[in-house]
Every structure is written in structure tokens, then in C-alpha cells.
Amino acid sequence: MTTPVVVATGATKRYGEVLGLNGFTAEFGPGITGLVGPNGAGKSTFFRVLAGQLHLDAGQITILGRPSSAPVRSNHEVGYCPESPTLYEWMSAEEFLRSLLRLDGFEESEARRRCTEALAQVDLLSSRDRKLAGFSRGMRQRVKIAQALAHDPTLLLLDEPLNALDPVSRAHLLDLFTRLAESGRHIILSSHVLYEVERLTDQIVMMSNGRAIAQGDLHQIRDLIDTRPLTVEVTTSDPRALGRALAGWEHVTDVSFPGPDKVVAQTRSPDTFYRALGELARTGDVPIRGVRGTDDNLEAVFRLLAE
Amino acid sequence: MTISAPRYTISRLDREPRWKRVRVIVFEGLMRRLAALNIVLIVLGALIVGVEVVLFTTPAFVALMSFGGPVGLSDFAVPFESTPYLLLATLLTASAGASSIAGDVADRSITLYLSRPITTGDYLVGKGSAVGLVLAIFFLIPGFAACLFAYIVGNVTVGLAVTAIGAFVVSGLLLVLFFTTLALFLSSLTRRPIFAGAAIFGVLVSAEVLAQLVRGVTSSAQALYLSPIEDLLAVAQSLFGVTPSIGAGSAAGVVLGISVVGSVVTYLRVRQVEVVG
Numbered sequence: 001m002t003t004p005v006v007v008a009t010g011a012t013k014r015y016g017e018v019l020g021l022n023g024f025t026a027e028f029g030p031g032i033t034g035l036v037g038p039n040g041a042g043k044s045t046f047f048r049v050l051a052g053q054l055h056l057d058a059g060q061i062t063i064l065g066r067p068s069s070a071p072v073r074s075n076h077e078v079g080y081c082p083e084s085p086t087l088y089e090w091m092s093a094e095e096f097l098r099s100l101l102r103l104d105g106f107e108e109s110e111a112r113r114r115c116t117e118a119l120a121q122v123d124l125l126s127s128r129d130r131k132l133a134g135f136s137r138g139m140r141q142r143v144k145i146a147q148a149l150a151h152d153p154t155l156l157l158l159d160e161p162l163n164a165l166d167p168v169s170r171a172h173l174l175d176l177f178t179r180l181a182e183s184g185r186h187i188i189l190s191s192h193v194l195y196e197v198e199r200l201t202d203q204i205v206m207m208s209n210g211r212a213i214a215q216g217d218l219h220q221i222r223d224l225i226d227t228r229p230l231t232v233e234v235t236t237s238d239p240r241a242l243g244r245a246l247a248g249w250e251h252v253t254d255v256s257f258p259g260p261d262k263v264v265a266q267t268r269s270p271d272t273f274y275r276a277l278g279e280l281a282r283t284g285d286v287p288i289r290g291v292r293g294t295d296d297n298l299e300a301v302f303r304l305l306a307e
Numbered sequence: 308m309t310i311s312a313p314r315y316t317i318s319r320l321d322r323e324p325r326w327k328r329v330r331v332i333v334f335e336g337l338m339r340r341l342a343a344l345n346i347v348l349i350v351l352g353a354l355i356v357g358v359e360v361v362l363f364t365t366p367a368f369v370a371l372m373s374f375g376g377p378v379g380l381s382d383f384a385v386p387f388e389s390t391p392y393l394l395l396a397t398l399l400t401a402s403a404g405a406s407s408i409a410g411d412v413a414d415r416s417i418t419l420y421l422s423r424p425i426t427t428g429d430y431l432v433g434k435g436s437a438v439g440l441v442l443a444i445f446f447l448i449p450g451f452a453a454c455l456f457a458y459i460v461g462n463v464t465v466g467l468a469v470t471a472i473g474a475f476v477v478s479g480l481l482l483v484l485f486f487t488t489l490a491l492f493l494s495s496l497t498r499r500p501i502f503a504g505a506a507i508f509g510v511l512v513s514a515e516v517l518a519q520l521v522r523g524v525t526s527s528a529q530a531l532y533l534s535p536i537e538d539l540l541a542v543a544q545s546l547f548g549v550t551p552s553i554g555a556g557s558a559a560g561v562v563l564g565i566s567v568v569g570s571v572v573t574y575l576r577v578r579q580v581e582v583v584g
Contacts, residue, residue, distance in 0.1 A: 051422045054581050076322070080422040086415040090339065102331040103423040105322025147419070 004029055005155055005186045006050065010059030013045050013210075020045035022210030023059065028188050032181045034197030034218075035190040037207030043190040044083050045210070047159045050188075051080040064155060076104065079148035083159040083190075086144070089133040093124055093143055096132055097150055104151040118150035121176055123169070138165045145173065149180065156180065158189040162196055174199055229253060230270040234263045234277070235290035242286045249276060261289070328425055329433045336437025340403045345441060348399040353449035355392045359385040360453035361460070378462055383454065383471040384547030387478070387540055396486065397511050399445055404438045404490020405504035408573075412498040412580060427578045431491065439487040446482045450475030471547070478543035485535060485562050488569040495576045511536055528552045538562045 006028040013021040021042050028035075035043050048054040049061055049068055061068040064077055088096050094115055101111035119125045122142035127135070132143065145161055158177075162170050177200055181187055191197050197204060198218060206214040206221065214221050236242045239257055246255050246265045251273060254266040267273040274291075281288045363382040386392045411417040411434075420430055451472055458468035493510070494503040511534075518534035521527075531537040531553045538558035545555030 048418075048581075051418075053418060053421055076424050078422075082415070082418050082422075084415050084418065086418050088335075088416060099331055099335055100419060100423060102323075103328050103420070103425060105324075105328055105424065107323055 006061065006063050006188065008046070008059070008061045008212075011046070011049065011056055011061050012058040013042075013049060013054055014057050019210045020054075021049070021056070021059075024207070024210060024212055025059075026205045026212040026215050028186075028205065029203060030186050031203065032177060032187045032189060032201035034194075034201050034204040035188055035207060036192070036194050036197055036204050037190075038192055041192075041207040042210035043192075043207055044159055046207070047080065047082070047157050047188075047190065050157055051078065051082075076151070077154040078157060079151065079153035079155070080157045081144045081148035081159060081161055083163070087132045087135070087140055090131065092129050092131055093119060093135070093146075094128040096143065097147055100147050101150055106151070114150050114152070118146040121149065122146045123172060138169055141165055142169065142173070154184075154186060156185055156187045156189075158187060160190055160192070162191065229266050229268055230273065231264060231266050232270075232273060232277075233258075233292045234265065234288060235261055235292075236263060237261060237287045237289065239263050242280075242288070245280055245286055249273070322424075325425070325429055328423075329429050329436070332420070332425075332430065332433025333436040333440070336407065336434055337440055340407075340437055340441045342402075345399060345403050348395050348402065349441075349445050352392060352395045352399070352445045353452075355389060355395070356386045356449035357453045357456065359389060360450070361457055378467070380467060380470055380474065380548040383450075383457075383474065384544055384549050386450070387543040387547070393536060393540075396442075396445065396482070397508055400442065400486040400490050401504040401507040403441045404487065405494055405507060406500035407434045407438050407491060408494040408577065408580075409497050409500045409503045410494075413500065417580065427574065431574060431577060435487050435491055438490055439483050442483045442486050443479065446479035447476060450479060474543075474546040478539075478546050481542055481559065481562060482539055484566050485539060488566040488573070489535075492569040492573045492576075495573045495580070532558065532561055535562060535565060 004027040008024050008026050011021045011024040012019070019042075024042065024046060035046065037043050045054060049056060050063055052068060055069065088099075091099070097115040097118060098108075098111045101114055102108070106114060116125065116128075119128050122145050124139065124142055124146065127139065132140070135143065141161065141163060142165075145158065148156055148158065156177075161177075162173065165173065177187055177189065181200075187200075189197065189200065194204075202218045203216070204214075204218050204221060205212055234242060234246075239261060242263045243255050243257065246252050246263065249267075251269040252265050252267050256264045258264055265273070277288070277291065280286055360383055363378075363385050406413075408417075411420065417430075421427075425433075454463075454468050454471045454475065457463045457471075458465065463471075489510070490503075490507055493506040494500070496506070497503050515534040515536050518531050518537055521530035521533060531541070537553065538561045541551035541553045541558035542555050542562065544551040551558070
């Protein structure tokens with residue numbers, strides 16, 4: 001039996017007449033858990049409550065066995081990467097991290113060491129002396145992640161950590177999160193893109209309108225998703241040939257040509273579609289330059305589960 | 308089968324004491340608040356204090372202006388009767404203090420502060436100390452330096468110089484306490500530093516205007532208690548041996564009362580701050 005790291009029971013948070021959390025009840029186990037939901041589902045509100053920055057109107061949340069209303073005691077154990085691009089613009093990356101580590105209670109030499117380590121982990125060591133005001137969005141995102149993990153917390157709260165990152169940084173950070181989980185850290189990571197979370201974990205909690213609408217093994221939820229149509233956009237130099245091939249697949253329900261090098265297909269079976277498309281690319285009969293799956297089906301599942 | 312409730316052991320690392328963590332907020336805040344505009348205001352304030360004190364304690368100037376009599380403690384109180392000096396103090400408070408909390412809420416850096424293991428009290432002490440230090444540079448150092456300079460170049464005895472320094476320190480500390488509390492309080496009420504700055508200026512100026520109007524209508528000096536600036540001036544004048552228009556003890560009580568109530572309300576207010584958006 002695994003012990004939950006975070007337990008939310010009927011957690012409710014109101015912003016005036018708007019409900020940020022609406023009786024949110026879920027358990028987050030050890031390792032990595034993905035918190036998935038569309039924009040406005042309440043993911044950031046949940047993280048802010050965990051970080052002690054919002055107070056619940058009803059219900060309760062425990063973090064590592066402690067109530068969320070006692071954040072000061074548990075903040076040593078929690079690393080929080082907020083979604084908002086909050087940085088001290090006038091500082092360099094190193095100054096910024098060091099000052100936060102000093103706030104964590106580390107003495108100067110230890111703060112320096114941890115700062116170097118954290119910046120190396122997010123591949124920003126070469127930019128340590130640059131002012132944060134000049135950082136790109138992707139670099140800012142990495143600095144935020146560095147400050148969350150620099151004090152070596154037990155639990156990492158990462159609110160949309162992969163936003164604005166290029167594919168290389170994204171892959172780098174996914175590996176980093178996996179390594180952190182393997183070394184015994186617990187991570188709760190939010191995203192509105194299910195396929196992003198899929199690479200990291202099987203355990204997910206799905207949110208919609210401030211409530212948990214599904215929780216558990218990703219594959220079970222994927223089975224449900226796979227019953228919904230998925231729209232995939234494929235970039236190719238030969239749309240006519242690709243369209244012909246797609247139209248012959250039994251699970252493809254619609255094919256359209258929105259641009260001179262694009263084909264959009266709708267499929268009832270995403271897994272089968274991606275397998276078949278991979279096979280088609282390998283044969284070389286149809287040149288495929290890119291594939292972009294939209295998450296329209298995920299939205300549909302959210303709606304389905306929320307009903 | 309038995310099921311037991313989960314138990315966690317929070318690891319305890321050797322951390323620096325809280326006051327050292329608060330020091331980080333003070334240092335960071337001080338660096339931000341020693342911006343160009345504030346340095347200009349501090350330098351202008353220092354010039355006013357320096358020039359006025361040195362002039363009024365220089366025998367040649369005293370003789371020239373036919374003030375008559377030897378230099379006394381009251382001659383050091385000249386800056387506290389100077390409108391430009393008080394105007395600069397108000398501007399500096401608005402400039403250095405308005406963004407202390409409002410700025411953190413506006414750019415959401417308060418999110419990062421409060422995600423660290425510090426309390427609301429730690430945060431406020433850090434912010435207040437940073438603003439207070441800037442104001443202390445304005446209120447304390449020029450007075451101290453001017454007294455020293457007057458002793459070196461003028462006809463001022465050691466005893467008089469030391470007494471004057473003491474009066475500058477006590478009145479300066481009261482000014483720092485009041486202006487810092489006011490700045491933090493008004494800064495905690497909004498997420499727009501410019502509003503907080505305008506409020507600091509507006510509250511002080513309108514209280515002064517109101518006090519003078521009421522005094523004009525009622526012909527009673529008691530109306531001056533309505534203005535914190537008049538209260539502060541009364542305390543300062545009393546310390547420098549000048550008889551103020553209103554009772555210095557009561558005026559000090561008003562200023563300290565406002566400061567204590569302001570601090571408590573600011574604390575309660577910041578505890579309720581929620582970073583949304």
C-alpha cells in the first residue's frame with residue numbers, strides 16, 4: 001500500500017462568485033503525478049493552496065501529513081514553481097537563486113554551491129551572471145524550475161513547467177524530472193496537454209471546473225480518451241498521396257486539406273492511427289515532415305467526465 | 308489486516324536563524340530602494356540640513372542676520388521648520404516605501420517570498436527595515452554630520468553638539484518609525500505602487516491642510532493634532548528646546564498610536580493577501 005503525499009478532501013476555494021476549487025477530492029501518491037486539466041480547471045489554484053498562498057474556504061488538504069494551512073513549517077520540504085513568470089528582473093540568475101536559498105536558511109557558501117548545482121541541472125550555468133530581465137521565456141521557465149529544486153525539497157510542485165520551452169529543453173527537463181523521482185522526490189506536475197504528462201508518469205489526476213473528474217492509471221483514462229475522435233495534423237510534401245493513404249484506413253473518419261502541405265485527419269483510434277502513421281513514414285512511400293496531434297479529444301473527455 | 312495512518316518525518320537540516328533570513332529581505336529591499344531618485348532626495352535633504360544647521364550655528368552668520376545671542380540648541384531645529392525638508396521627506400517616503408508591498412503583489416514576487424519558510428511577520432520586518440534604513444539615512448545621518456561639522460567649524464561646545472545629536476537621533480527615529488509604518492500600511496492596501504505613493508503624499512498633505520483649516524476656523528492650536536506632520540514637528544521642536552504650538556507629549560502619543568495601530572493593521576492585511584492571477 002502506498003502512502004499518499006498530498007490528500008485533498010472537499011477542498012473549496014472561491015474567488016468572489018467564481019469557484020477556483022469546487023470540493024476537490026484527490027490523492028497524490030509518491031513519485032510523479034500529473035495534474036491534467038484544461039485552462040481554468042483550477043490547477044494553479046490547487047498549487048497555490050499547497051504552497052500556502054491561498055486559504056481554503058472549505059475542506060482540507062494535507063501535504064506530507066501536515067495541513068496546508070501550516071506552510072511555514074513544511075516549506076523547507078516543498079519546492080514550488082509557479083506558472084506566472086515571477087522573477088526579480090534586476091538580479092542575475094545567480095543572485096536570484098542565491099537570495100532565495102538564503103531565505104531558505106542556507107548560509108552563503110552552501111547557497112552558492114546549491115545555486116551552481118541547480119543552474120547546472122537546468123542547463124543555465126553559462127548564463128548565471130546575466131540579468132534576468134534579458135532572459136527569454138524558456139530561460140525564465142528554467143530559472144523558476146531551478147529555484148524550486150535548489151533547496152532539495154521532498155515534494156516538487158510544478159505548475160505548467162514545460163510551457164514556452166523548446167523541444168530540446170523540454171526533453172532535458174523531462175529527463176531531469178524522471179531522475180528526481182527516481183532519487184525519491186515526489187513531483188506533482190500540471191499540464192493541459194495529456195501527451196506531455198504521458199512521458200513522465202502513469203499516475204494522473206484529471207481536473208475540470210475545480211473538481212477531480214478522474215484519477216488513477218493513465219492507461220485506463222487513455223482507453224476512455226481513445227474512444228473519442230482525435231484530430232491530427234500531418235505536414236507532408238505530398239498531401240495527395242498521404243490523403244489517399246489515410247482515406248483507406250478504417251479508423252479514419254475524415255480527411256481534409258487546410259494548406260498546400262498539410263493534411264488533417266480525424267481518427268476514432270489514436271493509438272492505431274499513430275502506429276499506422278509511423279509504419280507509413282518508415283516505408284518512405286509518403287514523405288512526412290511533421291505530426292501535430294491536437295488535444296481536442298482531451299477536451300471532449302473532460303466534458304464527458306464532467307457531465 | 309490493519310491499516311495505519313501515514314506518518315512522515317520532516318528532515319531537519321541545519322538552517323540559519325530567522326533573523327539572518329530576514330536580513331536577506333532587508334538587503335535586497337535596500338538595494339532596490341537606493342535607486343537614483345531616492346539618492347537625489349537624500350542628497351537634497353542632507354544639503355538642506357547641512358546648510359541650515361551650519362549657517363545658523365556659525366557666529367558670523369548669526370551676527371550678520373542680527374539674530375543676537377549665543378548659539379543654542381534651538382538653532383539646530385531649523386530643518387524641522389523648513390517646508391522643503393518636510394516635502395522631501397514625504398516624497399522620499401512615497402518613492403521608497405510605496406512599492407515595498409504593492410510592488411511585490413503587483414509583480415507577484417510575493418509568491419516567491421511566501422513560498423519560502425518565512426512568516427508574514429518576517430516578511431514585514433524585512434520590508435519595513437529596508438524602507439526604514441533608507442529613511443534613517445535621510446533623517447539621521449545629515450543631522451549627525453551637521454552637528455559634528457558645526458562643532459568643528461563653529462562656536463559650538465561639545466555638550467551642545469552632543470545634545471543636538473541626541474535630539475536629531477530621537478526625533479529622527481520617531482520620524483522613521485512613523486513614515487515607515489505609514490508607507491507599509493498604504494502599500495499593503497493596493498497592488499499599484501503609484502496609488503500607494505499618491506496615498507502617502509495625499510494623506511500627509513490633506514491632514515496638514517485639514518489641520519490648518521480647522522485651526523483657522525476654530526482659532527485653536529489643538530486642531531494641529533490632526534496633522535501627523537505637526538505632531539512630529541512638535542516633538543522635534545520640544546527636543547530642540549523650542550516651545551511647540553501643541554503639547555509634545557500628546558503629539559508623541561498620537562504619532563506612536565498611529566504607528567502601532569498602522570503596524571497591526573498592516574500585519575493583518577498582509578496575512579490576508581492572496582496572490583491571484
